[in-house]
Amino acid sequence: xxxxxxxxxxxxxxxxKLELExxxxxxxxxxxxxxxxxxxxxxxxxxxxxxxxxxxxxxLEKFLAxxxxxxxxxxxxxxxxxxxxxxxxxxxxxxxxxxxxxxEESGEIEIYRPGYRSGILRRLYKKYVKSGxxxxxxxxxxxxxxxxxxxxxxLELSYRCTICRRCAQACxxxxxxxxxxxxxxxxxxxxxxxxxxxxxELGTVQHLRKGSSTGMTPPGFLDNIEFMEDEIREKxxxxxxxxxxxxxxxxxxxxxxxxxxxxxxxxxAFAIILEAAGINYTLxxxxxxxxxVNYGVWYDDMQLARVAVRHxxxxxKLGVKKIVIGECGHSHKSLTVIADRILTGDLNVPRESxxxxxxxxxxSGRLRLDPLRxxxxxxxxxxxxxxxRLMGIxxxxxxxxxxxxxxxxxxxxxxxxxxxxxxGGGFAIMPNLNFPDWRISVAGRAKLRQVLDVFQDxxxxxxxxxxxxxxxxxxxxxxxxxxxYGVFERCNILYGGLAELIVNAMTDIKNPFQQWxxx
Amino acid sequence: MPALxxxxxxxxxxxxxxxxxxxxxISRMPIHLRWDLYPIPHEKGKERYGGSRHxxxxxxxKPVRSSxxxxxxxxxxxxxxxxxxxxxxxxxxxxxxxxxxxxxxLIGLIVLLSxxxxxxxxxxxxxxxxASLYIRLIRFSTIVVGALGWALGLIGSAGLLLTRTLRKNxxxxxxxxxxxxxxLLLTLxxxxxxxxxxxxxxxxxLRTFVHDLISFSAxxxxxxxxxxxxxLAAIFLAYLPFTTxxxxxxxxxxxxxxxxxxxxxxxxxRLERDVVEALGNRVSWTAPHIxxxxxxxxxxxxxxxxxxx
Numbered sequence: 001x002x003x004x005x006x007x008x009x010x011x012x013x014x015x016x017k018l019e020l021e022x023x024x025x026x027x028x029x030x031x032x033x034x035x036x037x038x039x040x041x042x043x044x045x046x047x048x049x050x051x052x053x054x055x056x057x058x059x060l061e062k063f064l065a066x067x068x069x070x071x072x073x074x075x076x077x078x079x080x081x082x083x084x085x086x087x088x089x090x091x092x093x094x095x096x097x098x099x100x101x102x103x104e105e106s107g108e109i110e111i112y113r114p115g116y117r118s119g120i121l122r123r124l125y126k127k128y129v130k131s132g133x134x135x136x137x138x139x140x141x142x143x144x145x146x147x148x149x150x151x152x153x154x155l156e157l158s159y160r161c162t163i164c165r166r167c168a169q170a171c172x173x174x175x176x177x178x179x180x181x182x183x184x185x186x187x188x189x190x191x192x193x194x195x196x197x198x199x200x201e202l203g204t205v206q207h208l209r210k211g212s213s214t215g216m217t218p219p220g221f222l223d224n225i226e227f228m229e230d231e232i233r234e235k236x237x238x239x240x241x242x243x244x245x246x247x248x249x250x251x252x253x254x255x256x257x258x259x260x261x262x263x264x265x266x267x268x269a270f271a272i273i274l275e276a277a278g279i280n281y282t283l284x285x286x287x288x289x290x291x292x293v294n295y296g297v298w299y300d301d302m303q304l305a306r307v308a309v310r311h312x313x314x315x316x317k318l319g320v321k322k323i324v325i326g327e328c329g330h331s332h333k334s335l336t337v338i339a340d341r342i343l344t345g346d347l348n349v350p351r352e353s354x355x356x357x358x359x360x361x362x363x364s365g366r367l368r369l370d371p372l373r374x375x376x377x378x379x380x381x382x383x384x385x386x387x388x389r390l391m392g393i394x395x396x397x398x399x400x401x402x403x404x405x406x407x408x409x410x411x412x413x414x415x416x417x418x419x420x421x422x423x424g425g426g427f428a429i430m431p432n433l434n435f436p437d438w439r440i441s442v443a444g445r446a447k448l449r450q451v452l453d454v455f456q457d458x459x460x461x462x463x464x465x466x467x468x469x470x471x472x473x474x475x476x477x478x479x480x481x482x483x484x485y486g487v488f489e490r491c492n493i494l495y496g497g498l499a500e501l502i503v504n505a506m507t508d509i510k511n512p513f514q515q516w517x518x519x
Numbered sequence: 520m521p522a523l524x525x526x527x528x529x530x531x532x533x534x535x536x537x538x539x540x541x542x543x544x545i546s547r548m549p550i551h552l553r554w555d556l557y558p559i560p561h562e563k564g565k566e567r568y569g570g571s572r573h574x575x576x577x578x579x580x581k582p583v584r585s586s587x588x589x590x591x592x593x594x595x596x597x598x599x600x601x602x603x604x605x606x607x608x609x610x611x612x613x614x615x616x617x618x619x620x621x622x623x624x625l626i627g628l629i630v631l632l633s634x635x636x637x638x639x640x641x642x643x644x645x646x647x648x649x650a651s652l653y654i655r656l657i658r659f660s661t662i663v664v665g666a667l668g669w670a671l672g673l674i675g676s677a678g679l680l681l682t683r684t685l686r687k688n689x690x691x692x693x694x695x696x697x698x699x700x701x702x703l704l705l706t707l708x709x710x711x712x713x714x715x716x717x718x719x720x721x722x723x724x725l726r727t728f729v730h731d732l733i734s735f736s737a738x739x740x741x742x743x744x745x746x747x748x749x750x751l752a753a754i755f756l757a758y759l760p761f762t763t764x765x766x767x768x769x770x771x772x773x774x775x776x777x778x779x780x781x782x783x784x785x786x787x788x789r790l791e792r793d794v795v796e797a798l799g800n801r802v803s804w805t806a807p808h809i810x811x812x813x814x815x816x817x818x819x820x821x822x823x824x825x826x827x828x
Contacts, residue, residue: 077551088763089773094608098607306818341551356573
């Protein structure tokens with residue numbers, strides 16, 4: 001199967017011409033021979049083809065063992081109840097399909113239906129896990145054979161869903177196909193040791209060993225801080241040291257380390273705000289303490305727990321009153337919500353969103369703000385799924401924007417019904433083979449459509465337009481999406497974080513903090 | 520005692536035991552990690568837009584503003600209006616709504632028939648000639664509710680069956696049991712409607728049958744269509760616990776115990792004790808990076824992600 005952009009849902013102006021559509025590169029013959037790509041001609045995981053039939057058999061046996069563990073209360077206490085409810089009670093009403101932006105935007109390609117993926121796992125569960133399954137499967141007409149091809153394609157298929165859980169929100173019964181995606185990934189990771197390199201080896205493992213999934217070590221982090229202190233001095237004239245490893249501080253602030261490297265203006269903005277507001281906080285230079293990400297949330301319970309415990313342990317050692325999580329959606333959800341049932345005793349350090357925290361500062365009047373400093377642009381807001389639909393943080397970011405930007409407009413739908421940026425579920429950091437092309441053209445399509453729609457009346461490049469995305473992964477996806485379509489050049493739409501907008505409105509800062517240039 | 524009565528007793532027993540066992544099995548599953556999905560209707564003052572306590576600074580120091588009424592309202596909208604389906608899949612709602620409404624009406628019919636049967640047992644004159652306004656009201660309501668139940672159920676199940684059969688995206692994902700469930704119900708509704716129209720307009724036969732069931736007395740002869748109707752009802756009741764149609768049980772858990780379960784793990788709480796117990800489970804997953812054989816607590820706390828730790 002090959003994907004043809006002509007079958008995707010057409011985009012609004014100025015991208016309503018097929019020639020402006022980025023191509024999904026075909027894999028080379030050598031790549032196709034080496035890696036599994038039979039699902040849709042795309043390879044996200046780069047699963048090598050086994051060398052022998054024995055290797056295939058061994059994989060199948062391990063998968064079956066993992067499948068059985070997935071439905072055992074001791075092995076999978078973490079998600080057994082929601083998973084079993086999903087397996088047993090789906091009535092195939094297809095309501096989830098209408099809510100899934102990947103399915104809809106792809107032009108309704110069947111394999112991208114949320115229920116398609118779950119249907120395969122359900123059949124495997126009913127045949128290989130439930131007693132009498134082999135006979136009943138045949139009788140019910142739902143028989144399925146576990147072959148290596150099926151297994152390999154199921155793995156790939158689990159990386160065609162961003163786990164935004166819009167499908168679960170739309171399900172009248174409460175079935176959760178987003179969870180199924182994660183649970184399939186989990187079998188492969190926790191039993192077969194298979195996961196995309198960027199999530200596991202370069203992700204959680206590197207995070208725990210080296211200190212950050214970016215590869216940044218503690219000394220590297222300290223160098224970055226020095227660089228950013230200098231940059232703030234140059235940009236604003238403000239001269240202050242960032243608090244690092246300050247025992248007894250009120251707050252441990254944890255950013256996604258990707259910010260330090262790709263969008264340093266975001267942690268810089270935080271530093272300026274917190275300094276101006278007189279907040280007693282600290283950053284941590286301890287291993288993993290300066291990187292708030294937790295890629296385990298996308299594929300592996302043990303890695304999720306390890307990273308969460310590491311973060312909580314650092315906060316406990318510093319003796320802070322709370323952890324404030326920077327502008328990173330998945331680290332919000334993983335540490336605040338999911339890890340809530342991992343962190344016990346004195347590891348259960350309170351956790352709070354930076355959106356809430358920043359809103360309190362803005363409302364307190366401790367910053368001198370002039371919204372007119374942001375008046376030269378129209379601003380819209382992207383709701384990161386993890387913060388909004390999956391945590392219920394809806395208003396604080398809006399209150400901040402309304403306080404600092406006079407020209408704010410909502411994209412539709414928004415809030416808890418938002419569309420994913422297309423980089424969720426780990427996608428934004430997975431650059432394998434032609435997967436980024438798919439991520440841009442299919443997964444990110446709904447977000448691009450929303451952004452173009454909200455600014456459609458001023459879409460020409462003479463108007464400055466800003467997409468505020470208070471999440472590091474979302475920004476990564478939006479950067480790649482805008483870059484592939486040339487959105488900044490054609491439409492003059494820039495993207496960035498929320499803290500930067502606040503600093504841009506601060507009257508104590510002479511020059512505009514927000515640079516109107518593509519980076 | 521006639522076989523028809525015995526089959527109803529048996530099917531009621533299977534139904535009750537099946538539902539209770541199913542409910543207990545789901546409720547005894549281990550505690551799971553939080554997997555909230557907003558909006559959560561008990562978030563008082565925030566449920567309208569999907570907000571949560573996480574919007575408040577230092578939320579753990581503030582009293583929980585939880586609203587049972589919010590949940591009850593939301594559940595009522597779900598049960599009686601199929602709110603989510605109405606919002607996200609209107610095409611299917613046009614059939615699913617009358618289908619469910621028909622089922623609720625038939626539950627109402629059973630309640631009204633049982634009320635009449637009990638009054639008959641207590642010696643109240645329940646005939647059409649009764650002077651009591653209340654009796655006449657119950658008799659009239661029974662007829663109206665029953666008629667609505669059969670008719671709406673028939674329209675709904677026929678529509679759902681046609682949708683599943685004719686629309687490609689439904690047909691390709693439907694299993695044999697999806698069709699069987701709908702066919703069984705469609706037949707039951709059709710026979711029920713026919714039996715009412717042709718043999719039991721006042722429901723006196725059915726009421727007497729219910730009376731005989733409650734009083735454990737042998738029932739007399741019944742018209743053939745009513746016998747088929749009762750047999751089908753018995754089959755349906757006994758079959759129901761083994762199907763996805765028990766989503767009325769599952770939905771309590773998917774909503775209350777999963778998407779709306781935002782209970783924070785407060786220090787010293789019962790929840791924390793449950794979490795500690797769960798973290799004491801030994802890990803049996805076998806990938807190289809997993810701490811196979813250790814407890815979840817040990818695996819999560821003691822390593823740097825190296826194989827075997």
